[in-house]
Amino acid sequence: MSLMSILLAGATLVGEPAHATIATPVRSDVADDRGGEGEQKSDEILVVGKSYGREVGKTVTPLKDTPNTVTVIERDQIEAQNLFTLEDALTATNGITVNGVGSEDPSFLSRGFVINNYLIDGVPTFSLNFPAVVPDLFFYDRLEVLRGPAGLFSGSGNPAGSINLVRKRPLDALRVQASAGYGSYDNARFELDVSTPIGSKAGIRVGAMLQDQDQFFDTAHRNRLGAFAVGSLEIGERTTLTVGGNYDRFRPAVQSGLPGIAGGADGSDGALLDIDRSTYLGADWNRFESKSWTGFAELTHKVSDRWTLRATGLFTDVDRVDIYSYIGNQPVTATNGSTNHIAYRGDSKQRTRSFDFNGIGSFPLFGRDQTLILGGDYQASSGTSFATRLSNYARIDVYNPVSPLEPPLDPYGTLPYYPVQGTGATCPTSGTAISPAPANCVLQVYGGSATDVEQYGLYGQMRLSPVAGLTLVGGGRLTWWDTTVTTLLTPTGALPAASRYGFDNRFTPYAGIVWDVTPALNIYGSYADSFTPQAAPVGRSRPDGRQIEPLTGKQFEAGTKLSLMHDRLLLSAAAYQITQSNRLYNDPDLPTSVLQIGKVRARGIETEVSGEIVPGWRINGGYSYTRTKYLEDANPLFEGISLVPIVPKHMAKMFTNYAPVAGPLAGVSLGGGLTWFGSTFGGTGAVFNTDGTVRTRSSIVRQGSYAVLDLRAGYALTPRLGVSVNVNNVLDRDYYARISSTGRGNYYGSPRTAFATLRYTFQ
Numbered sequence: 001m002s003l004m005s006i007l008l009a010g011a012t013l014v015g016e017p018a019h020a021t022i023a024t025p026v027r028s029d030v031a032d033d034r035g036g037e038g039e040q041k042s043d044e045i046l047v048v049g050k051s052y053g054r055e056v057g058k059t060v061t062p063l064k065d066t067p068n069t070v071t072v073i074e075r076d077q078i079e080a081q082n083l084f085t086l087e088d089a090l091t092a093t094n095g096i097t098v099n100g101v102g103s104e105d106p107s108f109l110s111r112g113f114v115i116n117n118y119l120i121d122g123v124p125t126f127s128l129n130f131p132a133v134v135p136d137l138f139f140y141d142r143l144e145v146l147r148g149p150a151g152l153f154s155g156s157g158n159p160a161g162s163i164n165l166v167r168k169r170p171l172d173a174l175r176v177q178a179s180a181g182y183g184s185y186d187n188a189r190f191e192l193d194v195s196t197p198i199g200s201k202a203g204i205r206v207g208a209m210l211q212d213q214d215q216f217f218d219t220a221h222r223n224r225l226g227a228f229a230v231g232s233l234e235i236g237e238r239t240t241l242t243v244g245g246n247y248d249r250f251r252p253a254v255q256s257g258l259p260g261i262a263g264g265a266d267g268s269d270g271a272l273l274d275i276d277r278s279t280y281l282g283a284d285w286n287r288f289e290s291k292s293w294t295g296f297a298e299l300t301h302k303v304s305d306r307w308t309l310r311a312t313g314l315f316t317d318v319d320r321v322d323i324y325s326y327i328g329n330q331p332v333t334a335t336n337g338s339t340n341h342i343a344y345r346g347d348s349k350q351r352t353r354s355f356d357f358n359g360i361g362s363f364p365l366f367g368r369d370q371t372l373i374l375g376g377d378y379q380a381s382s383g384t385s386f387a388t389r390l391s392n393y394a395r396i397d398v399y400n401p402v403s404p405l406e407p408p409l410d411p412y413g414t415l416p417y418y419p420v421q422g423t424g425a426t427c428p429t430s431g432t433a434i435s436p437a438p439a440n441c442v443l444q445v446y447g448g449s450a451t452d453v454e455q456y457g458l459y460g461q462m463r464l465s466p467v468a469g470l471t472l473v474g475g476g477r478l479t480w481w482d483t484t485v486t487t488l489l490t491p492t493g494a495l496p497a498a499s500r501y502g503f504d505n506r507f508t509p510y511a512g513i514v515w516d517v518t519p520a521l522n523i524y525g526s527y528a529d530s531f532t533p534q535a536a537p538v539g540r541s542r543p544d545g546r547q548i549e550p551l552t553g554k555q556f557e558a559g560t561k562l563s564l565m566h567d568r569l570l571l572s573a574a575a576y577q578i579t580q581s582n583r584l585y586n587d588p589d590l591p592t593s594v595l596q597i598g599k600v601r602a603r604g605i606e607t608e609v610s611g612e613i614v615p616g617w618r619i620n621g622g623y624s625y626t627r628t629k630y631l632e633d634a635n636p637l638f639e640g641i642s643l644v645p646i647v648p649k650h651m652a653k654m655f656t657n658y659a660p661v662a663g664p665l666a667g668v669s670l671g672g673g674l675t676w677f678g679s680t681f682g683g684t685g686a687v688f689n690t691d692g693t694v695r696t697r698s699s700i701v702r703q704g705s706y707a708v709l710d711l712r713a714g715y716a717l718t719p720r721l722g723v724s725v726n727v728n729n730v731l732d733r734d735y736y737a738r739i740s741s742t743g744r745g746n747y748y749g750s751p752r753t754a755f756a757t758l759r760y761t762f763q
Contacts, residue, residue: 063570064522064561064562064563064570064572065471065514065522065561067473067512067513067514067524067525067526067557067559068146068147068148068512068526068528068557069095069146069147069148069557069559069572069574069576069606069608070144070145070146070147071093071094071095071144071145071147071608071610071620071622072142072143072144072145072610073089073092073093073142073143073144073145073620074141074142075141075142076618076657077092077618077620077655077657078137078142078143079759080655080657080669080671080712080714080724081655081673081710081712081726082181082726082755082757083137084136084137084138084189084211085134085135085136085137086134086135086136086137086143086163086165087106087108087134088137089137089143090108090145090163091675092653092655092673092675093143093145093653094606094608094621094622094623094624094653095110095111095147095606095622095624095626095651096108096109096110096145097109097110097646097647097648097651098737098738099646099738099739099740100738100745101256101257101740101744101745102254102256103252103253103254103255103256103257103747104133104134104252104254104288105130105133106134106738108160108163109160109644109646109647110145110147110148110160110161111147111148111159111160111161111576111578111602111604111626112160112578112600112602112604112626112628112643112644112647113158113159113160113553113578113580113602113644114158114160115157115158115160115161115162115163116129116157116158116160116532117150117154117155117157117158117160117161117162117163118162118163118164118165119153119154119162119163119164119165120164120165120166120167120296120314120354121164121165121166121167121296121298121312121314122153122164122356123312123314123354123355123356123377124153124154124155124354124356124377124379124455125314125316125352125354125379126350126352126354126379126380126381126453127292127294127314127316127318127350127352127354127381128163128165129381130348131290131318131320131348131349131350131383131385132290132292132316132318132320132350133250133252133290133292133320135165135248136209136211136224136226136248136250137165138191138207138209138226138228139165139167139168139207139226139228139246139248140165140166140167140168141166141167141168141169142166143163143164143165143166144163144164144166145161145162145163145164146161146162146164147160147161147606148160148161148528148555148557148576148578149161149528149529149530149553149554149555149578150162150528150530151477151479151508151510151528151529151530151531152459152461152475152476152477152508152510152528153459153477155377155379155455155457155477155479155481155508156455156479156481156506156530156531156532156533156550157530157531157532158530158532158551158553158580159528159530159553159554159555159578159580167230167244167296168193168205168207168228168230169205169230169232169242170195170196170197170203170204170205170230170231170232171195171197171203171205172197172203173197173763174195174196174197174762174763175193175194175195175196175761175762175763176193176194176760176761176762176763177191177192177193177194177759177760177761177762178191178192178193178759178760179191179757179758179759179760180757180758181755181756181757181758182755182756183726183753183754183755183756184216184752184753184754184755185213185214185215185216185753186212186213186214187211187212187213187214187753187755188211188212188213189209189210189211189212189213190209190210190211191207191208191209192207192208192209193205193206193207194206194207201233201234202231202232202233202234203231203232204229204230204231204232205228205229205230205231206227206228206229206230207227207228207229208226208227208228209224209225209226209227210224210225210226211223211224212224215253216277216278216748216750216751216753217255217277217278217279217280217748218278218279218280219253219280219282219284219403220252220253220255220280220282221252221253222250222251222252222253223250223251223252224248224249224250224251225248225249226246226247226248226249227246227247228244228245228246228247229244229245229246230242230243230244231243231244238301238302238303239299239300239301239302240299240300241297241298241299242296242297242298242299242300243295243296243297243298244295244296245293245294245295245296246293246294247291247292247293247294248290248291248292248294249289249290249291249292250288250289250290250291251287251288251289251290252288253280253282253286253287253288254282254286254287254288254322254324254326255280255281255282255286255324255326256281256282256326256327256744256745257281257327257738257740257744257745257746257747258272258273258275258279258281258327258398258744258746258747258748259273259281259327259330259331259332259339259398259742259743259744259746260272260273260331260332260683260699260701260741260742260743260746261273261331261332261333261334261742262331262332262333262697262699262742263331263686263697263698263699263700263742264697264698265694265697266694267685267686267688267694267697267698268686268698269681269685269698269700269701269702270331270683270697270698270699270700270701270741270742271701271702271742272701272702272703272736272739272746273332273398273746275398275399277734277748277751279398279401280401281326281327281339281396281398281401282324282325282326282403283324283325283341283403283404283406284403285323285325285403285406286323286324286325286326287323287324288320288321288322288323288324289320289321290318290319290320291318291319291320292316292317292318292319293316293317294314294315294316295314295315295316296312296313296314296315297312297313298310298311298312298313299311299312303359303361304361306361306362306363307359307360307361307362308359308360308361309357309358309359310356310357310358310359310360311355311356311357312354312355312356312357313353313354313355314352314353314354314355315351315352315353315354316350316351316352317349317350317351318348318349318350318351318352319348319349320346320347320348320349321345321346321347321348322344322345322346322348323344323345323409324343324344325341325342325343325344325394325404325406326341326342326344326744327339327340327341327342327396327398327744328340328341328342328391328392328743328744329741329743329744330743330744331697331699331742331743332398337397337398337399337400338395338396338397339395339396339398340391340392340394340395341392341393341394341395341396341404342389342390342391342392342393343389343390343393343394343404343406343407343409344387344388344389344390344409345387345388345409345410345411346385346386346387346411347385347386347387347411348383348384348385348386349383349384349385350381350382350383351381351382351383352379352380352381352382353378353379353380353381354377354378354379354380355377355378355379356375356376356377356378357375357376357377358373358374358375358376359373359374359375360372360373365464366464366465366466366467368465368468370462370463370464370465371462371463372460372461372462372463373459373460373461374459374460375458375459375460376456376457376458376459377456377457377459378454378455378456379453379454379455379456380452380453380454380455381451381452381453382450382451382452383450383451383452384448384449384450384451384488385448385449385450385451386411386412386446386447386448386488386489387411387446387447387448388409388410388411388412388413388415388444388445388446389444389445389446390407390409390418390442390444390445391442391445392420392442393407393418393420393421393442394420394421394422395421395422404421405421407421409444410444410446411446411448412446412448412489413431413444413446413447413489413491414431415431415444416428416429416430416431416443416444417429417430417434417438417441417442417443418441418442418443418444419440419441420440420441420442423440425438425439425440425441427440427441428441431443431444431491432491432492433491445491446489446491447487447489447490447491448487448488448489449485449486449487449488449489450485450486450488451483451484451485451486452483452484452486453481453482453483454480454481454482454483455479455480455481455482456479456480457477457478457479457480458477458478459475459476459477459478460475460476460477461473461474461475461510462474462475469515469516470513470514470515470516471513471514471515471516472512472513473510473511473512473513473514473526474510474511474512475509475510475511476507476508476509476510477507477508477510478505478506478507478508479505479506479507479508479531480502480503480504480505480506481502481503481506481533482500482501482502483500483501483502483533483535484498484499484500485498485499485500486498499535501533501535501547501548503533503547503550506531506550508529508530508531509527509528509529510526510527510528510529511526511527512524512525512526512527513525513526520562520563520564521560521561521562521563522560522561523558523559523560524558524559524560524561525556525557525558525559526555526556526557526558527554527555527556527557528554528555528557529552529553529554529555530552530553530554530555531550531551531552531553532550532551532553533550534548534550534551534582534584535548536548536584536594537586537594539592540586540587540591540592540593540594541592541593541594542593542594542596543587543590543593548584548594548596549582549596550582551580551581551582551583552580552581552582553578553579553580553581554578554579554580555576555577555578556576556577557574557575557576558574558575558576559572559573559574559575560572560573560574565611565612565613565614568611568612569609569610569611569612569613569619570608570609570610570611571607571608571609572606572607572608572609573605573606573607573608574605574606574607575603575604575605576602576603576604576605576606577601577602577603578601578602578603579599579600579601579631580599580600580601580602581598581599582596582598583596583597583598583599583600583633584596584598585597585598585633585634586634587634588634595634597632597633597634598630598632598633598634599630599631599632600628600629600630600631600643601628601629601631602626602627602628602643603626603627603628604624604625604626604627605624605625606622606623606624606625607622607623607624608621608622609621609622615661616658616659616660616661617656617657617658617659618656618657618658619654619655619656620654620655620656621652621653621654621655621656621673622652622653622654623650623651623652624650624651624652625649625650626647626648626649626651627642627649628642628643628644628647629641629642629643630643645680645681645682646680646681646682646738646739646740647680648677648678648679648680648705649678650676650677650678650705651675651676651677651678652674652675652676653673653674653675653676654673654674654675655671655672655673656671656672656673657669657670657671657712658670658671659714667715667716668713668714668715668716669712669713669714669715669724670712670713670714671711671712671713672709672710672711672712673709673710674707674708674709674710675707675708676705676706676707676708677703677705677706677707678705679702679703679704679705680702680703680739681700681701681702681703681739682700682701682739682740682741682745683698683699683700683701683740683741683742683743684698684699684700684741685698685700686698698742699741699742699743700741700742701739701740701741701742701746702739703735703736703739706733706735707733708728708729708731708733708735708749709729709730709731709733710726710727710728710729710730711726711727711730712724712725712726712727713725720760720761720762721758721759721760721761722758722759722761723756723757723758723759724756724757724759725754725755725756725757726754726755726756726757727752727753727754728750728752728753728754728755729749729750729751729752729753730752731752732751732752733749734748734751735748735749736748736749737749737750
């Protein structure tokens, strides 16, 4: 069940339950460079396509009646923009900021907070958090992004929102789709997607993909291989069983970005480097491999014309090995580009399990049908991680980088001191620390741990329409959470006792109201809660000895939605305020104590448009204004300043594609995307001594506002064969796509690139 199916369950005004028979499929309205899809053999809800009066079972449930802000990236847009990964798609999603120090572990921020709620087919899962990598979208039909707290159906998490990935399912008619693409930096990608019915009661869909590419920075290479299979079987007239799985192997280059120039001795800001975009400060031997296996089973039973039951199980195994060298957290100067290197190896394994059972349906009251969903879910994650780090073992010049040599690395701690490269030092063979430390020798720091997390909850939501045009939404969730961290390996051999953190019966409320001003226009308001488990730093606790309370988030949102063009085009606008409390700070007076006094706030406005302006002309995008600040902090100097300055106050993203459905241009498609980011900064300001001299230089780096233009064109060579060409960053704008501080974590955006795709569809 998708996130949108849950949200829209609350939006049903009349008629049958939100899960019943097969939904109307999304189809291409033109014979451009993408073939149309057959109807999926499942009862999933398709929320955006030809109409925002989306058919749900035997009823119509308008997306506009959901009192939340939701963006849907459909398969049409994924293929038109070449949004190969989740990171690509979220970079193109209104209101989302992508950042992060590690090149392969980005963070996605919404409304000033990091998103850490992930779902697959509406089932919450830990499988997309570390050590998992950013997933490829080949396995999925669409992406749904809910902005704001998602605690009702996700449990714990930041008040940022949730990301739901909806799988590809078997179609009701034979379809074979194959594509081959090639572009800049030897970027080659191949996809095969085959779906066929098996009789009248079953269907199967299988696919495979391969991508191999260099990157715009030197020596970097990526390779990805994936495959999936999904089958469905109708058991009798009312029951459907769907099973499937996928495999994803990913081998990218890894790095920690570029440093910046240190702040001035007068306390002035630092600066981003103005060097060639191809500069790569990792080692040429850097390597990384992630393998993930995912399986799922889903059983849906239609109890009656009003009620449907659904049970889903999801299982994922991830095996990840990182072996790489990266720059430390050390700025450079305009004339001296020398900075330190750190060698690292990590071996991580994770197994996750998720289960969800719910019933959704309608009942008559006040002379009209009301809707209700009740359910329970369970998520668990068991993982181990062993790692070693060799700090300051080499140096690199950012203005003339030469890869350091690969040192021996053992995450299980059997290696001794290692000489700093280029010094010729002779180092002890001891594998334990020596005091004082021998000159020009560094000791590998290593350790291992196991982390087990469990979460389960009970949830419910009712949508009540007491009078025509007015709808009240109410719901809540009870959550139980437990985390255990066990140390498996230390340099001394001493293993501390396992630490455990948990709580019971955590209640998360939700409320909303929707008023239909006209059949096309409504206004709404909603309230949502969130909570995020947190633990004190090692050696610290609350002064009263009580357990650390979770972070709590509260959001108020108000907005309006307007449906135009016979429900083909949806315009929305929303304003929100999020307050997060219980933030942890070290007690400045007690070295073993922490304080839970921190409070921050995010306020903003979001506008969005999505759908069809005229038949064949699709558009998706919007504008967001975000302002965050500290309200209460252990250091009063922080109060009033921005919480996350890397999130621009102003941001706009838009994509449009025009493919005439008739006339002399039928078969042609033209489109483009424009993203505009307001100015941002990262890092911290200078710290001054009492006499006015600088104690700690500023680590602030700033990126001015910038815009990036992308263009595309496609042509249907035959009804089954199409070709398209995408050119990104057409004007070859030079900018930093991610910034962090003067230490590291700053990444140039990609220069101008082109990618051509040949796609064949038989159906």
